Amino acid sequence: MRNLVALAALLLTSCNAPKDPLPSWNETHAKQAILAFVKNAVAQFPPAERVAVFDNDGTLWVEQPLYVQLLFAASEMKALAPQHPEWRANPNFAKIIDGPPDAILALAPADQFAAGFAVHAGRTVEEYSAAASRWLAANEHPRFKKPYTQLAYQPMLELIAHLRENGFQVYSVTGAEIGFVRVANEQAFGIPRQHVIATLLKSKFESAQLQAQPDVLLIDDGDGKPSSIQNVIGRRPILAIGNSDGDLPMLQYTANGPGPRFTAIVHHDDPEREFAYDRASPVGHLDKALDAAIASAWPVLSMKNDWRRVFPNSPQ
Amino acid sequence: MRNLVALAALLLTSCNAPKDPLPSWNETHAKQAILAFVKNAVAQFPPAERVAVFDNDGTLWVEQPLYVQLLFAASEMKALAPQHPEWRANPNFAKIIDGPPDAILALAPADQFAAGFAVHAGRTVEEYSAAASRWLAANEHPRFKKPYTQLAYQPMLELIAHLRENGFQVYSVTGAEIGFVRVANEQAFGIPRQHVIATLLKSKFESAQLQAQPDVLLIDDGDGKPSSIQNVIGRRPILAIGNSDGDLPMLQYTANGPGPRFTAIVHHDDPEREFAYDRASPVGHLDKALDAAIASAWPVLSMKNDWRRVFPNSPQ
Numbered sequence: 124m125r126n127l128v129a130l131a132a133l134l135l136t137s138c139n140a141p142k143d144p145l146p147s148w149n150e151t152h153a154k155q156a157i158l159a160f161v162k163n164a165v166a167q168f169p170p171a172e173r174v175a176v177f178d179n180d181g182t183l184w185v186e187q188p189l190y191v192q193l194l195f196a197a198s199e200m201k202a203l204a205p206q207h208p209e210w211r212a213n214p215n216f217a218k219i220i221d222g223p224p225d226a227i228l229a230l231a232p233a234d235q236f237a238a239g240f241a242v243h244a245g246r247t248v249e250e251y252s253a254a255a256s257r258w259l260a261a262n263e264h265p266r267f268k269k270p271y272t273q274l275a276y277q278p279m280l281e282l283i284a285h286l287r288e289n290g291f292q293v294y295s296v297t298g299a300e301i302g303f304v305r306v307a308n309e310q311a312f313g314i315p316r317q318h319v320i321a322t323l324l325k326s327k328f329e330s331a332q333l334q335a336q337p338d339v340l341l342i343d344d345g346d347g348k349p350s351s352i353q354n355v356i357g358r359r360p361i362l363a364i365g366n367s368d369g370d371l372p373m374l375q376y377t378a379n380g381p382g383p384r385f386t387a388i389v390h391h392d393d394p395e396r397e398f399a400y401d402r403a404s405p406v407g408h409l410d411k412a413l414d415a416a417i418a419s420a421w422p423v424l425s426m427k428n429d430w431r432r433v434f435p436n437s438p439q
Numbered sequence: 440m441r442n443l444v445a446l447a448a449l450l451l452t453s454c455n456a457p458k459d460p461l462p463s464w465n466e467t468h469a470k471q472a473i474l475a476f477v478k479n480a481v482a483q484f485p486p487a488e489r490v491a492v493f494d495n496d497g498t499l500w501v502e503q504p505l506y507v508q509l510l511f512a513a514s515e516m517k518a519l520a521p522q523h524p525e526w527r528a529n530p531n532f533a534k535i536i537d538g539p540p541d542a543i544l545a546l547a548p549a550d551q552f553a554a555g556f557a558v559h560a561g562r563t564v565e566e567y568s569a570a571a572s573r574w575l576a577a578n579e580h581p582r583f584k585k586p587y588t589q590l591a592y593q594p595m596l597e598l599i600a601h602l603r604e605n606g607f608q609v610y611s612v613t614g615a616e617i618g619f620v621r622v623a624n625e626q627a628f629g630i631p632r633q634h635v636i637a638t639l640l641k642s643k644f645e646s647a648q649l650q651a652q653p654d655v656l657l658i659d660d661g662d663g664k665p666s667s668i669q670n671v672i673g674r675r676p677i678l679a680i681g682n683s684d685g686d687l688p689m690l691q692y693t694a695n696g697p698g699p700r701f702t703a704i705v706h707h708d709d710p711e712r713e714f715a716y717d718r719a720s721p722v723g724h725l726d727k728a729l730d731a732a733i734a735s736a737w738p739v740l741s742m743k744n745d746w747r748r749v750f751p752n753s754p755q
Contacts (some may be wrong), residue, residue, distance in 0.1 A: 248669055292633070305673050315487060316673030323670050328688050331695035333669050340670075341656065346644040353564055353649050354639050355657075355671055357621050357632030370543060373645050379647035391483040404542070 144285040146180045147278045148434040153387070153422050154429065157282065160385040161289050161293065164361055167382055170290040174358050176320075176322040176373060178365035179297035179304060181407040182389050183312055185274045187398045189228050189235075189406060191307065193300040195258050197227035197238035207244060216241065220246060232405070237269060239300050242326055243335040248302060248326070251335065255306040258296070266432070272311040276389075277437070278430045279364075284311065294350060294360075298344030298369055320351045348373035364389065364424075371412040378419065388416045396437070443482075450678045460601040469738050471747065473598065476701040481675055483698055484686040486606040490674050492636075492689060493595070494681035495613035495620060498705050499628055501580060501590045502712045505544050505551075505722055507623065508615040511574050512555035513543035519592040525562060532557065548721070555616050556640055559651040564618060564642070574633065583750070588627040593753070594746045595680075599628065602678070608643050610676075612668060614660030614685055618651060637666045637714045664689035669699070680705065680740075687712040689726040695734065702733045709743040712753070 129215055142318035148154040164173055180186035188335040200210065200219045212218040215234040218226050243251055254377050263270050295303050295314050301321035307315040323340040326333050343351040349372050351362065363370075374386040391398050391407065401409040416423050426433065464470040466520050478714055482490055496502035504664040516526065516535045526532040534542050584726055599609050611619050611630050617637035624630040639656040642649050659667040665688050668676065679686075679693035682705040690702045707714050707723065717725040732739050742749065 249675075301670070301673070317671065326666045326669060328665045328692065331691045333665055333692070349644045349649055350642045353642060354617070355633065357617070357635065359565075375647045376644065376649070417660065 144288070145278065145281050146432060147281055147430055149431050151429050153424050156422055157385065160362070160383060161285065161291075163383045164291075164385075165289050168361060170292075172358065172361065173286075173289070173291040173364040174356055174360040175283075175286050175291045175293045176296045176352060176360040176377070177283070177293070177363075178221045178367070178370045178373070178427055179295050179299060179308070181366040181391065182364055182370075183279050183295065184271065184307075185267070185397065187391075187400065187409050188225070188265065190299060191271050192303045193227055193235050193239055194255075194262070195255060195303055196235075196242050198226065198258060198262070199242040199254065200238055203242065203244075207241075210241065213237075217302075236300075237337070238336075239303075240337040240339070243324065243337065244300065245334070247332045247334055251302045252306050255303045256310075259307060259310060269434075272307065272432055275311045276430070277432050280312065280435065281353075284316070291362070292318070292356075294318045294320055294352070294356060296343065296348055296373060298322055298342065298347075300324065320348075320355045323351075344369040346372050349376040352376070361385070364411065366391070367407045367409045368412045369408075371415055374412065374415070374421065377422070385422075386416075386419075387422040387424050388412055388424065389424045392425050393433070396433045397426055451521075460604070461594065461597050463746060464717065465745055465747050468747050469587070470741050472738055473701065476678070476699060477607075479699045480701075484677060484701075485565065486608075488674065488677065489602075489605070489607040489677040489740070490672055490676040491599075491602050491607045491609045492612045492668060492676040492693070493599070493609070494677075494683070494686045494689070495611050495615060495624070495637075497682040498680055498686075499591055499595050499611065500587065501583070501713065502625075502723050503707075503716065504581065505592070506615060507587050507733065509543055509551050510618045511619055512551075513573060514574060514578070515558040515570065516554055519558065519560075520535045523557075526557065529553075552616075552654055553653070555619075556651075556653040556655070559618065560639065561650070563648045563650055566620050567618045571619045572626075575623060575626060585750075588623065590750055591627045592746070593748050596628065596751065599630070607678070608634070608672075610634045610636055610668075610672060612659065612664055612689060614638055614658065614663075616640065618722055631729065636664075636671045637668075638663075638681050638701045660685040662688045665692040668692070668740050677701070681728065683723045683725045685724075687731055690728065690737065694737070695740065701738075702732075702735075703738040703740050704728055705740045706742065708741055709746075709749070712749045713742055 145154055146189050180190050182216055197219050204220045213220040215230050216238060219238055259272055264274055267274060286293055286389055295308050299321055301323055304314045305319045308319045311376040320343060322343045324335040325338040325340045326335050341347055360377045363374050364387045367373055378384050378386045391400050461470055493499055496506050498734045513535050520526055520536040529545050535554055575588055580590055583590055602609050611624050615637055617639055620637050621632045621635045624635045636659060638650040638659045641654040641656045642651050657663055675696040678701040679690050680703045681690055694700050694702045707716050
């Protein structure tokens with residue numbers, strides 16, 4: 124009988140204990156700061172003003188050895204080259220077509236992106252999305268040997284869920300091209316298409332179909348991020364998280380509004396469980412934004428110290 | 440006792456009778472077609488695919504004698520002219536500044552829009568929105584003597600509510616400039632900012648503030664409407680309603696998808712309660728889209744015959 128009473132007391136206690144919304148975060152200052160901010164934001168802002176924005180590559184999922192959209196582009200360019208003999212006239216495209224699978228890594232960023240835009244050629248936006256979906260299902264990360272869509276960061280998935288439970292609208296804001304990243308966002312982070320803000324191409328409307336053209340409309344990186352956020356949401360976010368210099372204007376734009384704000388940088392300092400890189404890396408280059416975070420006392424989220432687990436189902 | 444039974448029966452009947460979701464629509468074919476489509480769409484599409492798009496001017500609210508955003512622009516240009524002596528160097532701007540309040544009506548469309556873009560000068564996006572809000576509160580329609588935000592079409596407000604009750608996401612898609620129409624949409628139609636798709640200007644990010652520039656990024660009219668819809672929503676709508684030739688590509692894009700579709704034109708044929716205009720009008724020019732609607736058997740919504748009431752609280 125005494126045991127039964129003790130058991131009942133135990134069950135009651137565990138029922139009453141609030142469920143930890145962020146179990147993959149260690150009990151560090153970062154976690155406490157996030158939870159305090161969300162509570163504060165709910166008290167001070169109506170739901171319409173609870174807008175949260177997250178960078179994608181390196182903030183919500185792995186970006187090393189190269190941005191996933193560019194790996195997709197290189198793969199598509201090799202596969203579609205026979206239908207596009209004109210591509211070989213571009214020496215950079217020829218390197219991708221005839222080189223090893225990682226040849227795109229050696230190109231300058233502008234040439235990498237040009238390849239990413241070229242592979243829309245001759246396909247409707249729906250056909251391009253279907254190709255992105257097929258590629259994501261068929262390919263895996265060279266080191267982690269898992270599909271990229273399973274390499275979202277578990278602590279961020281928990282944070283997104285916690286924000287939504289508290290009435291936030293969660294948007295992803297990425298420099299990658301929108302047709303690809305919409306598919307990836309839906310599958311990897313559960314973020315619906317209309318909440319994905321990304322680099323836009325001009326498009327052509329013909330015979331009641333849309334085709335993206337290899338002409339950029341708006342690069343959603345650097346100063347383009349606040350502009351794109353305004354174009355799509357029309358509101359200054361109150362929470363923003365990024366991990367590279369391209370995110371700095373978005374963080375400044377967010378931090379500069381009235382009332383409580385949360386702006387943070389993900390710092391890749393965990394070579395054992397993921398990667399370690401910052402000021403010297405061309406991919407996910409983090410230099411000025413790190414200085415700004417330190418100067419402004421924005422939390423710098425240490426992957427190594429603040430995250431108990433990195434990927435869904437990965438060992439702690 | 441017999442009376443009590445009869446009363447109870449009557450109450451039961453009225454409780455069981457489904458509430459008419461579109462009381463300001465006459466019992467015509469148009470109303471039946473809308474109700475049948477919504478029922479069908481709910482059965483065939485998951486909520487994420489229930490996307491409805493509405494043009495603004497002439498579809499959701501009055502566009503005669505001139506698009507409301509341009510009336511706002513002309514008013515702002517007159518008011519702000521002392522701070523912008525450079526404006527007088529543009530002969531069209533000078534006509535607006537020195538002419539009667541309706542001088543902007545006489546300009547060519549491109550010059551009307553240029554004035555609309557110019558009045559962002561030197562103001563952050565937040566300051567511009569606040570100015571739009573003040574103007575909408577202070578000005579009324581020359582004929583109806585009511586604020587413009589009270590001149591939404593009541594049948595359309597009911598249709599928007601009915602679509603939302605059935606899990607649709609409702610977007611407005613307008614050629615007017617986004618900073619102004621976001622404010623108008625929120626107040627007049629209850630459509631939140633992130634569901635407003637409109638003409639975009641380039642913007643400048645400086646000192647953590649955004650300012651729109653008088654350079655167009657994307658005109659959300661004609662072929663620009665399907666492109667803008669793809670940029671913001673990433674999905675082909677299943678319902679689209681417009682009222683002028685600038686809406687035709689949006690209607691074709693919508694009509695051309697798989698499964699049930701609803702595309703319609705609002706026809707202004709009611710000079711007594713509103714206005715009558717189509718092929719000859721420069722404002723809300725409806726010619727090719729009317730031919731297309733007839734050829735494709737899209738409903739042409741007659742304001743005179745299909746709408747029992749035009750404005751909220753107006754006599755029937």
